[in-house]
Amino acid sequence: MTPLSHIDPHTLPPAEQKSAWRSSVRRIRLQRGEKRNTQHAETLRDLVMALPEFEGVKCASVYVSRSFEPGTLPLIEAMLEQGVEVLLPRLGEGLQRGWSVYSQADDLVPRSPGRPPEPSGDFLPQSRLADADIIVVPALAADTKGTRLGQGAGWYDRALTDARPGVPIVALVFDDEFHDAAERPIPREWHDVPVMIVVRPSGVARIVA
C-alpha cells in the first residue's frame, strides 16, 4: 500500500483539495480564543468602513458571523448606524438563497439547528443582491489571486451571480488564512467567484487582476 505521505495533494481533484483545506482551517479556528475574536471583529469593522469603496454605499450585504468566523456584528451595527441598508443571508426551504434587511441585533438568532443566525424580516429573493453596493462574504481562506474558499455549500458562489458587475466583493479572513497564490494557491473551480478585496485583522489586501 502507498503510504499517505507519498500522495501529492496537488494531484487530487480541486474539490477534494478544498475538503482537505477546510478541515485544516476549521481545526485551527476552533483553537482561537473568543476574546481575540471580539477584538478582531472591531478591527475588521474599522478596516471595512475605511475602504474608499465604502464611501457613498447605500446598501451593503454582510454575512452574520458564527462564533469561530471573522466577526461581523460590529460591522453590521456600524453600517446600520450610518443609515446603510444591510442585507443579511436568509435561508429558505433547504438552503434556498435569500436576504432580509437588518433591523436590530436581538433579532439575529439561528432559525434552525446548524444554520447561522438570521433576521426574521421579510424573505427577499436572491436577486435583491443586485441592490448591494458592496458585498462582504465569509471565507475560510483567500489568496492573492482573489480565490476564496467557502464552507462548501456553493451558497455564496450561486448568490454572487446576482451581484452587479464591478461591485466590490470583500472577503474577511484571519491573518494566517490569507495566502500567496504563487506559493499556496487555493484550489479554484469554474464556479468560484473571485473576490476583489481581502480584509484581515492586520490590514487590507487588494487583488490585482
Ligand SMILES: Nc1nc2c(c(=O)[nH]1)N(C=O)[C@@H](CNc1ccc(C(=O)N[C@@H](CCC(=O)O)C(=O)O)cc1)CN2
Ligand atoms: N456566517 C455565515 N453565514 C452564511 C454562510 C457562512 O459561511 N457563514 N454561508 C456560506 O455559504 C451561507 C449559508 N451556508 C450554509 C451551508 C450549510 C448549512 C447546513 O448544512 N446546515 C445544517 C442543515 C441546514 C438545514 O437544512 O437546515 C447542517 O449543518 O446540517 C447551513 C448554512 C449563508 N450564510
Ligand SMILES: Nc1ncnc2c1ncn2[C@@H]1O[C@H](COP(=O)(O)OP(=O)(O)OP(=O)(O)O)[C@@H](O)[C@H]1O
Ligand atoms: N454557480 C453555480 N452553479 C451551480 N453549482 C454551483 C455554483 N457554484 C457552486 N456550485 C456547486 O456548489 C458546490 C460547492 O462549491 P464550493 O466548494 O466552491 O463551495 P464554497 O465556495 O466553498 O462555499 P460557499 O460559496 O457556500 O461559501 C460545488 O461542488 C458546485 O457544484
